Amino acid sequence: MADSDNKIKIEKIKGFRDHYPEDMEIRHSIFTRITETAEDFGYKRIDFPSLEYLDLYKLKSGSELVNQTFSFVDKGGREVTMIPEATPSTVRLLTARKGMPKPVRWYSFPKVWRYEEPQEGRFREHYQFNADLFGIDSAKVDAEIIGLATSILDSLGLSGIYEININDRYLMEYILKDLNINDINNAFSIIDKYRKISRDSFVEMFRKLDANDENINKIIDFLSEKLDMNSLPKKLKKLLNNYKNIEDRIKRIQETSEYVSYYTQSTINFDFSVVRGLSYYTGIVFEAFDITGKLRAILGGGRYNNLATLLSGEDIPAIGFALGDAVIELLLKRQNLWERNMRKVSYYVCVLNDVNPEYPITIAQKIRKTNKIASLDFTGRKLPAQLKSATDFDYSIIIGNDEIKNNSVTLKNMKTVEQKVLSFDDFIKSL
């Protein structure tokens, strides 16, 4: 870029994405399918600011999170952050209206931000779909949320390429305490690393939590394989010193799993290594995984019964999940499903030179009134050039002085190349 051109070159900010029309067309189609599925379940859409007080996140996650957010002090001296996730905002909206009739079913599809190094399927800004159900704490609603999640994946054509892995924070805590491990948070973060680190370093880290080798081996044994729900009780009886007190909890997990199977054919496992990073989860946690194991979790969520209490003092049971657009895009592209699939019928109106615009505009407006797409070519170019612009459309319409004189429409199917002349009235009827 020569200086004499007096241009400045602005590059895209690291980790952010541009979306051109050919990309947006597909993206919008996918997003619409996702939100329509939520609507079909009776979930209502909400939205909230992209900027929140940093305190909203300090409440539940500690100060380390600050390093991974886009945070700054605004001109009014407020410590604010680009929202890194939707759940705290969602709960803020819920608790700000006292006495909302329960249950509340809400979804949102905001952009969220995180300050980290971009890599496959991870950007500093991405879209994240969220769905939450407030006011009920039962296996049935746990299953509904998971069922909504699977219905969304299934509706995108991803059936059979993912599985659901379930765990329960309450159960985990019980097990760890039963094995005399009391530093629960640290234990969680070690367990979260189980599939990434060696057995030796796993043992080493647990020893630092004063766990004895016998119990560590029990944990490893329990972590080593995903379980189907039926074998869970047997496994736990062997593992735990005191099984009785946790029996109801196991039953609930089994029920949840059974109910989820009414929504989807997808495999549901119990997986003790599913921990989820957020500290506010209190019960069931779940993730959908690509069965090839190549990608990170496709979506994840869980029950968080005390976040509302933290924010407002009001006790509101809650469960939800989140789904990022980046991983979905990777998956769909891998399955050759990243394509527009809900496109309206489209017309390209070629307007020949010297034609009064009234007639073509009238035709375009008639088309648009029937919920179809009409685009007018006012370039005055030669017909072949206009037809070239029409390539992406289903039909082209040619309007010249002949058509105006005869009150007719020349309609060309751009795929079959078939062409016919209709009267204006017949054309309108054909829409």
Place this chain on the structure above:
RNA sequence: GCCGGGGUGGGGUAAUGGACAUCCUUGGGGACUGUGGAUCCCUUGACCCGGGUUCGAUUCCCGGUCCCGGCCCCA
């Protein structure tokens, strides 16, 4: 925050320590008067940024930046 690999017109590419930087596509103009979704001709347009080595750097070296990927972390 760390590590590796990259960066040539709008998109896709070729070559090069030295002269007009290749080809395709797209854009613009023209040939050809409403169907040639063309063809032909002309044309606009690029070596990521800064510094160093050199007579001379797009090319070699260093730093930055962005892209791709991996780690850390994971919302």
